[in-house]
Amino acid sequence: MNRLGPVREALHAALGRSVAAPVTDFAPQLALAPSAAPLRRAVFIDKDGTLVVDVPYNVDPARVEFTPHAVEALRLLDRAGYALFVVTNQPGLAAGRFSRSEFARLQRALIDRIQNEAGVALAGFYTCPHAPAPRAALACLCRKPAPGMLRQAARAHRIDLARSWMIGDILDDVEAGRRAGCRSVLLDVGNETVWRRSPLREPDHRALDLFEAAQHIVATAAAEPATDPVRGAGGLQ
Numbered sequence: 001m002n003r004l005g006p007v008r009e010a011l012h013a014a015l016g017r018s019v020a021a022p023v024t025d026f027a028p029q030l031a032l033a034p035s036a037a038p039l040r041r042a043v044f045i046d047k048d049g050t051l052v053v054d055v056p057y058n059v060d061p062a063r064v065e066f067t068p069h070a071v072e073a074l075r076l077l078d079r080a081g082y083a084l085f086v087v088t089n090q091p092g093l094a095a096g097r098f099s100r101s102e103f104a105r106l107q108r109a110l111i112d113r114i115q116n117e118a119g120v121a122l123a124g125f126y127t128c129p130h131a132p133a134p135r136a137a138l139a140c141l142c143r144k145p146a147p148g149m150l151r152q153a154a155r156a157h158r159i160d161l162a163r164s165w166m167i168g169d170i171l172d173d174v175e176a177g178r179r180a181g182c183r184s185v186l187l188d189v190g191n192e193t194v195w196r197r198s199p200l201r202e203p204d205h206r207a208l209d210l211f212e213a214a215q216h217i218v219a220t221a222a223a224e225p226a227t228d229p230v231r232g233a234g235g236l237q
C-alpha cells in the first residue's frame with residue numbers, strides 16, 4: 001500500500017494549483033489569487049441553490065444557470081471591495097457520481113463565466129469532496145456546517161472573518177459562516193427543508209435572492225464605523 005499517496009495529495013491541495021495548468025483534476029482548496037495584502041473582507045457564497053440553480057450532481061457546464069440576479073450581486077460585492085469565494089459541499093465526488101476531472105471542468109467553466117459575465121475574478125473556490133460522516137468523530141473538517149473551508153480561505157487570503165459574510169440557501173451554510181466567525185445571510189427560497197434550529201443556525205439576515213443579500217451586506221458595512229483594515233477591531237495590533 002502506498003502510504004505517501006494521501007500525503008502527496010494533501011500537499012498538492014495545500015499548495016493550490018495554478019489556474020493556467022491544464023484542467024485534469026480539481027484542487028479541493030484552490031487559491032486563485034494568494035496575497036500578502038492587509039486583512040480583507042470576504043463574502044463566501046454557496047454554489048448549489050445560491051449562486052447557481054441546483055441541478056443535483058450536475059457537472060455539465062452547459063446546464064449551469066445563475067440564480068436570479070446572481071451576476072449583479074457578484075458585481076456589487078466585488079466593487080464594494082469584498083474578496084469573493086465559492087464554498088461548496090460536493091458529496092457526489094465521494095459517492096462516485098462524477099469524477100474529479102469532471103468537476104474540475106465544471107469549476108473552470110463557472111470561474112470563467114463569473115469573469116466574463118460579471119467581470120469579477122473570484123478569490124478562490126473551495127470544495128469539500130467528502131461524504132457525510134456516519135458519526136461526528138469521523139467527519140471531515142471541511143463539509144459545511146463545519147467551517148473548515150472558510151478558515152482555509154481566510155488563512156490563505158488574509159481574510160478578516162469578523163467583517164466577512166457567508167451566503168447560502170440552507171441552515172448548514174448559516175452555521176458554517178457563524179462557526180467561522182462571520183455573519184450570514186440565508187437565501188429563503190424554499191431549499192431548507194429540515195429547519196433544525198440552534199443559536200448557530202440563526203441567520204443575521206434573510207433575503208430572497210443573491211442581489212438582495214449583497215445589498216444588505218453593503219448597506220450594513222456602510223452603516224458601521226470605518227475600521228482600519230490592519231489596526232482596527234479584529235485586525236493585527
Ligand SMILES: [Mg+2]
Nearest residue numbers: 046048049169
Ligand atoms: Mg446550497
Ligand SMILES: [Zn+2]
Nearest residue numbers: 128140142143
Ligand atoms: Zn470535507
